[in-house]
Amino acid sequence: MNAVNFSAFKFKNSPPMIKKIEHIGIAVNDLEAATKTYETLFKASPYKTETVEREGVKTVFFECGESKIELLGATRDDSPIGKYLSKQREGIHHIAFFVDDLAAEMTRLQQEGFQLLSESPKPGADDKSIVFLHPKGNHGVLIELCEDRA
Ligand code: ZN
Numbered sequence: 001m002n003a004v005n006f007s008a009f010k011f012k013n014s015p016p017m018i019k020k021i022e023h024i025g026i027a028v029n030d031l032e033a034a035t036k037t038y039e040t041l042f043k044a045s046p047y048k049t050e051t052v053e054r055e056g057v058k059t060v061f062f063e064c065g066e067s068k069i070e071l072l073g074a075t076r077d078d079s080p081i082g083k084y085l086s087k088q089r090e091g092i093h094h095i096a097f098f099v100d101d102l103a104a105e106m107t108r109l110q111q112e113g114f115q116l117l118s119e120s121p122k123p124g125a126d127d128k129s130i131v132f133l134h135p136k137g138n139h140g141v142l143i144e145l146c147e148d149r150a
Contacts, residue, residue: 017105019098022128022146023061023068027084027093031073034090035060038069046071050125057081059125070096070125094132096144102129105145109133123149 028034039045039062048061056079060071072093074082084093099105102121110116115134124130128146135142 017099017108019100021067022096022098022144023064023070023126024092025070025072025094025096025144026091027072027081027088028090029073029085031058031060031071034071034073038062038071042069048126051075052123052125055079055081057125061126068126094142094144096130096146099145099147102131102145102147106131113137121147 026034035046038060042062042064044062046060046062049059050061051058053075056074056076058073058075060073062069062071072081074085076082077086081093106116106121114137117132117134121129121131124144124146127149129149130144130146133143133145
């Protein structure tokens with residue numbers, strides 16, 4: 001195992017691009033059952049449900065302090081979430097980070113060699129513009145970057 005060289009960090013004096021964890025996305029087989037589970041777990045009801053038909057996904061949002069939990073169910077088997085659920089078990093699907101300037105970060109991350117899953121920001125649920133970064137470039141984590149939609 002390699003040691004981490006702390007003196008070599010390159011962004012020690014930069015303001016961070018990530019403002020907070022905006023939400024954690026959880027892919028579920030049965031959105032209705034999962035909503036009841038999380039409603040009981042949190043002792044709180046979801047504040048929003050939204051279907052993004054173009055992406056074939058139905059979402060249920062719970063507030064979680066500064067962040068949110070986004071439950072994701074497929075509206076059809078051939079949607080990205082439908083395909084994911086047919087190949088993998090339900091569970092944590094992605095982590096979404098909030099940024100101030102999504103377009104600028106997309107340019108920067110592309111130059112740094114990250115693989116973006118779309119060339120321009122896409123409209124996401126909950127009034128956000130979003131882009132995903134391929135999990136292969138992030139040590140196995142599907143990362144969503146999002147900003148408030150203007
Ligand atoms: Zn998300």
